[in-house]
Amino acid sequence: QVQLVESGGGLVQAGGSLRLSCAASGRTLSGYARAWFRQPPGKEREFVAAINWSGGSTHYADSVKGRFIISRDNAKNTVYLQMNSLKPEDTAVYYCNRARTYPVTSATTFASWGQGTQVTVSS
Numbered sequence: 175q176v177q178l179v180e181s182g183g184g185l186v187q188a189g190g191s192l193r194l195s196c197a198a199s200g201r202t203l204s205g206y207a208r209a210w211f212r213q214p215p216g217k218e219r220e221f222v223a224a225i226n227w228s229g230g231s232t233h234y235a236d237s238v239k240g241r242f243i244i245s246r247d248n249a250k251n252t253v254y255l256q257m258n259s260l261k262p263e264d265t266a267v268y269y270c271n272r273a274r275t276y277p278v279t280s281a282t283t284f285a286s287w288g289q290g291t292q293v294t295v296s297s
Contacts, residue, residue, distance in 0.1 A: 175200050175201075176198055176199070176200045176201055176203065176272070177198070177199045177200050177288070178196055178197070178198055178270055178271065178272070178287075178288040179196065179197050179198075179199070179288055179289070180194060180195070180196045180268060180269060180270055180288050180289065180290055180291040181194070181195050181196075181197075181291055182194040182195050182291060183267075183268060183291030183292045183293045183294075184292075184293070184294070185294045185295075185296065186260055186293075186294070186295055186296070187295070187296050188260060188261055188262055188295055188296065188297050189259060189260065190260050190295070191256070191257060191258045191259075191260065192257045192260065192293060193254060193255070193256050193257070194210070194254065194255040194257065194268055194270075194291060194293075195252055195253075195254055196208070196210070196252060196253045196254075196255075196270030196288070197250070197251060197252045198251040198252070198272070199251070202251060203248075203251055203272050204227075204248075205227050205274070206227060206272040206273060206274060207224060207225065207226050207227055207272065207273050207274070207275065207276035207277065207278065208224065208225050208244075208246055208253040208270060208271070208272050208273075209221065209222075209223065209224040209225070209270065209271055209272070209273065209277065209278055209279075210222040210223045210224075210244060210253070210255045210268060210269070210270050211268070211269045211270075211271065211281050212264075212266035212267065212268045212269065212293075213266055213267050213269070213290070214263070214265060214266040215265070215266070218281070219269070219281035220235065220281065221235050221279040221280070221281065222234070222235055222238055222242065222255070222268070223235065223238065223242055223244040223255060224244065224276060224277035224278065224279065225244045225245065225246050225253065225276075226276045226277075227248075227276075229245065229246050229248075231276070232244050233276075233277040233279070235279075237263075238257075238264075241257065241258050241259045241260075242255060242256065242257050242258070243255070243256040243258075244256075253270055255268070255270075257293070260293075260295045261295060262295045262296065262297045263295075264293060264295050265293060265294050265295050266292075266293060267290040267291065267292050267293075268290055268291050268292075268293055269287050269288060269290040270288065271284045271287065
């Protein structure tokens with residue numbers, strides 16, 4: 175069984191940056207694409223960014239394009255989300271997941287999630 179653990183969230187002012195990490199343990203995620211989702215307060219979980227197994231292809235939600243960068247280190251079984259120029263509307267709990275297909279942009283695809291990491295952007 176794979177366990178995904180998100181970290182790196184926190185409170186930041188608008189315009190600031192944060193780097194999230196998602197480490198996988200339990201077994202290797204060889205061949206899996208990875209993705210970040212977020213759930214703003216009172217809203218449904220939404221797609222943020224995805225990256226294929228090799229890291230050679232990435233896909234972003236329009237709302238974060240040009241500000242967020244997804245990357246991965248397969249040797250560490252870890253995926254990252256560098257978030258720049260943060261806005262108050264980026265406030266959410268951020269989650270990662272993995273999939274055999276790429277890109278997966280629907281949160282309903284996944285049956286289980288980690289605990290997520292809270293990102294709060296103050297204005």
